[in-house]
Amino acid sequence: MTDRSQTPEVQSRPYDFSRSGACSSQVLGQEGNVSFQLPHGVLPDPSLFYSKAAYGGITPGSAQTFLPFPPDYRGSDLQAGDFGQPKHWYPFPAPEYTGQIPGVTAATQPTNMSPPIAETREQIRLPDIKTEEDTGEGYSTDMKAQQYPTLAPSTGMTHGVFYPPAWNPSFWPGITHIAPTGSNNQNPSASSASSPSMSPSPPSNGIQGNSFFSVNSNQVPAEPQAQNPASNARSSGSSSGGCSDSEENWSSLQKSFRLGTIYNLFDCNFFLAFAQNLIFENCWSIMFLYIALQLSFKNMCKLKPLLQRWLDEAETSDNPQDMYKIERVFVETRKRKRRTSLEGAVRSALEAYFIKCPKPNTQEITQISDDLGLERDVVRVWFCNRRQKGKRLALPLDEECEGQYYEQSHSPLNMAPSPIQSQAYPSSGYTGAPPPTLYMPQLHRPDVLKQALHPGLVGHLTG
DNA sequence: ATGCATGAGGC
DNA sequence: CCTCATGCATA
Numbered sequence: 492m493t494d495r496s497q498t499p500e501v502q503s504r505p506y507d508f509s510r511s512g513a514c515s516s517q518v519l520g521q522e523g524n525v526s527f528q529l530p531h532g533v534l535p536d537p538s539l540f541y542s543k544a545a546y547g548g549i550t551p552g553s554a555q556t557f558l559p560f561p562p563d564y565r566g567s568d569l570q571a572g573d574f575g576q577p578k579h580w581y582p583f584p585a586p587e588y589t590g591q592i593p594g595v596t597a598a599t600q601p602t603n604m605s606p607p608i609a610e611t612r613e614q615i616r617l618p619d620i621k622t623e624e625d626t627g628e629g630y631s632t633d634m635k636a637q638q639y640p641t642l643a644p645s646t647g648m649t650h651g652v653f654y655p656p657a658w659n660p661s662f663w664p665g666i667t668h669i670a671p672t673g674s675n676n677q678n679p680s681a682s683s684a685s686s687p688s689m690s691p692s693p694p695s696n697g698i699q700g701n702s703f704f705s706v707n708s709n710q711v712p713a714e715p716q717a718q719n720p721a722s723n724a725r726s727s728g729s730s731s732g733g734c735s736d737s738e739e740n741w742s743s744l745q746k747s748f749r750l751g752t753i754y755n756l757f758d759c760n761f762f763l764a765f766a767q768n769l770i771f772e773n774c775w776s777i778m779f780l781y782i783a784l785q786l787s788f789k790n791m792c793k794l795k796p797l798l799q800r801w802l803d804e805a806e807t808s809d810n811p812q813d814m815y816k817i818e819r820v821f822v823e824t825r826k827r828k829r830r831t832s833l834e835g836a837v838r839s840a841l842e843a844y845f846i847k848c849p850k851p852n853t854q855e856i857t858q859i860s861d862d863l864g865l866e867r868d869v870v871r872v873w874f875c876n877r878r879q880k881g882k883r884l885a886l887p888l889d890e891e892c893e894g895q896y897y898e899q900s901h902s903p904l905n906m907a908p909s910p911i912q913s914q915a916y917p918s919s920g921y922t923g924a925p926p927p928t929l930y931m932p933q934l935h936r937p938d939v940l941k942q943a944l945h946p947g948l949v950g951h952l953t954g
Numbered sequence: 955a956t957g958c959a960t961g962a963g964g965c
Numbered sequence: 966c967c968t969c970a971t972g973c974a975t976a
Contacts, residue, residue: 830958830974853966869958871966876958879969 831869841870845877 844851844859851859851874860867
């Protein structure tokens with residue numbers, strides 16, 4: 492699941508925006524370096540989201556390259572509470588919290604703001620970021636100071652209006668009424684001349700409930716402007732075709748609210764699936780996106796039922812204070828990845844692999860994971876734990892046997908026992924059945940490994 | 955109790 | 966990427 496080498500800890504170091512991959516959101520400007528901080532365990536005043544005075548801006552940050560779902564992902568397959576069984580895990584990177592302004596330069600505006608699409612497994616897994624700590628405390632503990640990128644006024648927020656490769660309403664059934672238009676309006680040239688249908692009306696101060704954005708569930712961006720430079724120009728208020736009210740509002744929105752945060756979010760492809768249409772929905776949606784900034788994809792998955800409930804409640808409420816309901820979401824959030832329960836057959840297969848190769852390399856782990864249909868990290872962790880278990884079991888015997896190590900394998904492909912290297916486990920401490928889960932692996936012998944591995948793996952390894 | 959997940963520290 | 970210690974969900 493997680494690759495520690497790529498998972499800076501939230502608690503120990505700031506999020507390194509610079510490590511993010513190619514990022515379309517580097518058009519973000521530099522202004523507005525006002526940090527946006529959250530006290531531990533305290534949700535921000537909702538007004539901060541909507542009051543320019545209170546919300547001085549968002550610091551720039553680079554975007555990240557993410558693919559939330561595998562190419563064959565089907566939202567309907569992912570049900571609440573169904574995150575445990577072996578399935579590939581596509582982490583969504585939660586922002587780690589930075590105490591400094593990311594060194595992101597204002598780049599030229601790309602003409603195509605399409606989100607980067609991870610095409611390989613490795614790409615998908617690259618942004619493996621945790622928002623978790625293992626203290627047993629709630630998420631609120633993790634809500635440290637966080638800075639947000641700034642969206643330069645010259646860059647239209649429409650940059651963020653991406654059209655997702657796939658919309659899976661079933662993943663968020665409660666927001667299915669916000670049907671994406673991108674799926675049925677993929678042709679920028681076919682876009683209407685009208686401005687985005689949303690007509691934001693930034694409040695002069697503080698909360699105005701859901702009135703910040705015009706609440707109209709059926710209103711969605713009319714075109715994939717992110718891929719249409721012309722519409723970008725228009726939406727930035729520099730259109731030569733005049734400036735309609737909505738355009739003015741649009742421009743005002745851009746200038747008044749540094750939605751670089753959201754913009755940045757859009758580089759997290761996970762949200763492409765729904766955020767583009769949610770974003771102008773209402774303040775709840777904004778809050779929702781804010782939450783997303785705090786969470787990893789996997790946590791989002793875990794949180795889905797809770798967030799869904801929160802959204803449902805929020806939709807029916809006119810009280811901005813209900814935003815604090817999100818607090819409960821954090822409180823109720825479990826922090827750990829749901830434990831993977833390996834089936835007996837899979838476990839046996841892993842054992843067989845382990846017997847022959849207790850320390851598979853990266854390539855072998857990948858192959859094993861493919862063969863068994865497990866996450867690579869699940870396999871990796873399994874081997875780590877298995878080795879740990881072996882040593883743990885060997886330790887008491889070790890004391891008795893004074894280093895008499897003998898190889899002992901219970902693999903059907905086993906070869907005759909033989910004295911082995913120092914990494915072996917003692918066998919003289921026990922002699923009979925049942926066979927202990929204590930193996931004396933022959934380490935790193937290609938010929939032995941090949942015997943145990945799946946033919947495909949053998950070919951892979953020998954090829 | 956077992957075993958998967960996580961984090962620290964190291965190479 | 967590893968080991969090691971430990972957390973913690975689950976059978």
